Amino acid sequence: MNIGVLSDLHVDLNNGQCSPSVEDALCSVIRKRKLELMIIAGDVSNHYTSTLDTLTRLERDSGIPCLFVPGNHDLWQKDGEGAESGSDDGIGVDPYQELLAYPHNLGNGPYLIGSDWAVVGDAGWYDYSFGDSSFSEEQFRERTKDERVWKDKLYVRWGHSDREVSDFFYDRLKAQLESVKNRQVIVVTHTLTHREFTVPLPNEEWRYFNAFLGSEKYGELIEAYDDSVRYAVSGHVHYRKRIMIGRTEYMNTCLGYVREWRCGADAVAEVEAALQTIML
Numbered sequence: 304m305n306i307g308v309l310s311d312l313h314v315d316l317n318n319g320q321c322s323p324s325v326e327d328a329l330c331s332v333i334r335k336r337k338l339e340l341m342i343i344a345g346d347v348s349n350h351y352t353s354t355l356d357t358l359t360r361l362e363r364d365s366g367i368p369c370l371f372v373p374g375n376h377d378l379w380q381k382d383g384e385g386a387e388s389g390s391d392d393g394i395g396v397d398p399y400q401e402l403l404a405y406p407h408n409l410g411n412g413p414y415l416i417g418s419d420w421a422v423v424g425d426a427g428w429y430d431y432s433f434g435d436s437s438f439s440e441e442q443f444r445e446r447t448k449d450e451r452v453w454k455d456k457l458y459v460r461w462g463h464s465d466r467e468v469s470d471f472f473y474d475r476l477k478a479q480l481e482s483v484k485n486r487q488v489i490v491v492t493h494t495l496t497h498r499e500f501t502v503p504l505p506n507e508e509w510r511y512f513n514a515f516l517g518s519e520k521y522g523e524l525i526e527a528y529d530d531s532v533r534y535a536v537s538g539h540v541h542y543r544k545r546i547m548i549g550r551t552e553y554m555n556t557c558l559g560y561v562r563e564w565r566c567g568a569d570a571v572a573e574v575e576a577a578l579q580t581i582m583l
């Protein structure tokens with residue numbers, strides 16, 4: 304089985320600046336490579352309704368299951384910027400819960416492939432463990448450094464501390480891993496599970512902002528289950544990188560923003576360059 308892996312599609316920001324649309328480009332690459340399953344590791348758009356619409360269309364047009372975990376952008380709620388004009392998002396709406404309406408959201412539980420494999424996953428969050436330890440907990444909690452604000456602070460309303468949210472996803476991931484430990488497993492998160500994928504230092508700004516990329520604990524969890532975890536997929540940093548760590552292959556396969564693309568505005572070429580394949 305050929306499985307495609309891609310994240311950070313950012314369709315609302317990219318479409319209009321590229322051709323064809325990101326969704327159409329992805330469907331044509333899925334057909335060309337004869338993929339049978341797609342994994343999308345978050346950041347489809349800046350609003351859960353457009354993320355849900357995009358995922359539903361992608362599955363319909365590609366004809367294959369598109370597994371998904373939410374990214375931080377999918378969870379944003381910007382006042383007055385709903386996907387439909389006049390929407391009053393933000394009042395009593397929890398985008399994380401709303402996104403569970405998509406049947407292939409891995410937050411609903413593991414996706415089993417035959418009798419040997421399973422895909423597990425969820426959004427993940429951050430607990431500052433990838434930040435430089437010279438900053439205090441208080442400074443990280445501010446999510447602001449020299450005028451620059453980490454936007455989740457403004458647009459994601461968990462009602463809990465980052466650490467609590469990070470632990471919430473740790474517990475959910477652990478429960479999923481435990482339930483499929485007799486299978487070979489692909490773990491999918493949006494945030495990072497390993498320090499290897501943080502922004503390299505020295506970099507004064509990222510010495511601080513790496514704190515908001517993921518959690519060391521997720522990598523420790525993957526290591527604890529390395530009898531079964533063969534692949535660990537993440538997104539978030541807009542990298543394209545694939546490395547073996549211990550017995551697990553870690554992959555970050557982000558499409559990212561058009562301004563970061565290497566193939567100009569040619570969405571098909573860029574999706575071809577970014578999309579990685581897992582062959583089972």
Ligand SMILES: [Fe+2]
Pocket residue numbers: 311313346374376539540541
């Ligand atoms: Fe992103």
